[in-house]
Amino acid sequence: MINSQFNSNTIAAVSTPPGNGGIGIIRISGPESFDIGLFLFRGKSNKNFYSLSKDNIKYRYLYYGLIFDPENNVTIDEVLIVFMKGPNSYTAEDVVEIQSHSGKFVLDRILSLVLKYGADPAAPGEFTKRAFLNGRIDLTQAEAVMDIIKSSSEASHRAASTLSNGYLKDKVIQLRDMFVKIESQITAFVDFPDDMEDNFNKNFFNEILFDIKREVNDLILNYDNSHQLRDGYKITIAGPPNAGKSSLLNRLVSKERAIVTSIPGTTRDIIEETLNLDGFPFVVSDTAGIRESENEIEQIGILKTRELLEKSDLIIFVIDGNVFFNPLDNELFNEINQYPYIFVINKIDLLPSDVSRETFLFDSIEPVLISAAKNKGIDDLKRKIINYFEKNFKSSESYLIPNKRQYKILSDINSSLDSVIHSLDDLCEIELISYDLNYCIKLCSELIGETISPDILDKVFGDFCIGK
Ligand SMILES: Nc1nc2c(ncn2[C@@H]2O[C@H](COP(=O)(O)OP(=O)(O)O)[C@@H](O)[C@H]2O)c(=O)[nH]1
Numbered sequence: 110m111i112n113s114q115f116n117s118n119t120i121a122a123v124s125t126p127p128g129n130g131g132i133g134i135i136r137i138s139g140p141e142s143f144d145i146g147l148f149l150f151r152g153k154s155n156k157n158f159y160s161l162s163k164d165n166i167k168y169r170y171l172y173y174g175l176i177f178d179p180e181n182n183v184t185i186d187e188v189l190i191v192f193m194k195g196p197n198s199y200t201a202e203d204v205v206e207i208q209s210h211s212g213k214f215v216l217d218r219i220l221s222l223v224l225k226y227g228a229d230p231a232a233p234g235e236f237t238k239r240a241f242l243n244g245r246i247d248l249t250q251a252e253a254v255m256d257i258i259k260s261s262s263e264a265s266h267r268a269a270s271t272l273s274n275g276y277l278k279d280k281v282i283q284l285r286d287m288f289v290k291i292e293s294q295i296t297a298f299v300d301f302p303d304d305m306e307d308n309f310n311k312n313f314f315n316e317i318l319f320d321i322k323r324e325v326n327d328l329i330l331n332y333d334n335s336h337q338l339r340d341g342y343k344i345t346i347a348g349p350p351n352a353g354k355s356s357l358l359n360r361l362v363s364k365e366r367a368i369v370t371s372i373p374g375t376t377r378d379i380i381e382e383t384l385n386l387d388g389f390p391f392v393v394s395d396t397a398g399i400r401e402s403e404n405e406i407e408q409i410g411i412l413k414t415r416e417l418l419e420k421s422d423l424i425i426f427v428i429d430g431n432v433f434f435n436p437l438d439n440e441l442f443n444e445i446n447q448y449p450y451i452f453v454i455n456k457i458d459l460l461p462s463d464v465s466r467e468t469f470l471f472d473s474i475e476p477v478l479i480s481a482a483k484n485k486g487i488d489d490l491k492r493k494i495i496n497y498f499e500k501n502f503k504s505s506e507s508y509l510i511p512n513k514r515q516y517k518i519l520s521d522i523n524s525s526l527d528s529v530i531h532s533l534d535d536l537c538e539i540e541l542i543s544y545d546l547n548y549c550i551k552l553c554s555e556l557i558g559e560t561i562s563p564d565i566l567d568k569v570f571g572d573f574c575i576g577k
């Protein structure tokens with residue numbers, strides 16, 4: 110049996126998602142992947158079959174042929190197969206990919222043959238983990254692979270691609286180099302404390318440290334937007350009952366999502382819908398109209414609305430243009446005014462034609478005039494929403510957004526930096542400065558995965574799907 114020739118260091122999995130599709134891919138990686146692939150494959154050219162051998166494989170070339178069961182010579186499927194010699198492959202090992210027809214039965218049959226003849230089933234994320242362990246990518250890039258798979262909008266994809274290209278790794282290595290440099294310069298004085306008084310230029314070090322701190326803080330700030338890029342920015346539609354909030358939600362998401370009636374107090378539970386505008390992911394919530402209410406259920410709805418306002422990235426405050434409303438002396442408006450908001454006046458279709466836009470200008474509060482029912486002004490509103498979010502994402506640099514693990518480490522670096530800056534004031538504590546700087550160096554290495562504990566690694570890759 111060929112089994113015995115193969116060691117267990119080769120892994121395999123179906124790398125395409127489950128379900129029926131045009132093609133499915135089985136990926137094999139490790140020292141025995143070529144042997145297994147060659148053993149199960151029979152090339153076909155002009156109706157003639159031929160066998161490939163290790164000496165005559167063209168790497169990264171798609172071969173057409175059949176996968177067959179060597180035990181009974183039964184053909185399993187017509188396939189394309191590609192051999193990629195490490196390190197020029199995803200995992201940096203020898204990799205074989207078999208493109209077969211997709212369908213659970215075919216893919217399972219081929220995979221079971223691959224496993225039978227020497228491969229082990231790959232754990233979730235194991236291909237990417239190998240790419241990391243073999244030094245082809247750093248940990249931030251490995252994590253980005255996961256984000257790319259999950260990304261649901263242009264912005265989230267762009268953020269993931271930025272990490273995947275190694276920009277965060279480069280930045281962290283740059284910071285680490287600076288820490289190393291300062292550490293060696295400062296500790297040089299440890300053995301010569303007498304020189305310190307004359308030669309130590311505190312301002313020089315302070316300047317560098319503040320530069321580093323600014324960079325670290327920028328990354329930390331970017332994190333705050335990262336979960337929003339992944340999960341969507343929160344937009345909340347709020348306002349008095351019957352203003353047309355539910356109608357506006359339906360309009361924005363182009364479907365009848367929320368119940369619209371002329372009965373004030375219809376919406377009680379918060380209704381959420383996702384929306385993609387110009388590549389930005391949003392979660393839009395329709396809420397209960399805020400008013401004094403005796404009704405217990407409605408009161409709970411109003412309480413939930415207030416909680417949501419606090420967590421929102423942007424509030425769309427909607428009123429009915431036909432009901433007298435002066436935002437400047439309105440309690441509800443003053444509540445919303447504390448948060449970022451867009452002021453929207455709805456039902457303009459019902460307004461007399463001689464009412465001008467100026468009627469609705471209050472101080473510097475400029476409203477967007479819409480009719481949710483007649484689909485008027487909705488594009489203006491969308492543009493205004495996009496503009497608001499674009500302001501926060503001006504440069505491509507701000508797509509450099511760490512994930513939660515990286516964010517925690519950056520926060521630790523930031524605290525240690527504070528401590529260094531503090532100790533610099535009191536030059537007696539040179540050892541402490543050196544200790545903190547060394548800790549920063551260690552944290553940088555951890556961030557890019559150069560030093561990292563196996564359980565953190567398992568956690569990172571355990572989140573992946575099988576086959577990736
Ligand atoms: N004429 C007109 N009626 C509207 C408009 N938007 C909503 N309505 C009506 O106003 C009532 C309340 O709408 P709804 O969306 O349920 O308001 P909500 O309580 O703020 O969610 C319903 O009868 C809607 O048909 C609009 O732009 N023009």
Ligand SMILES: [Mg+2]
Nearest residue numbers: 354355375376
């Ligand atoms: Mg409603």
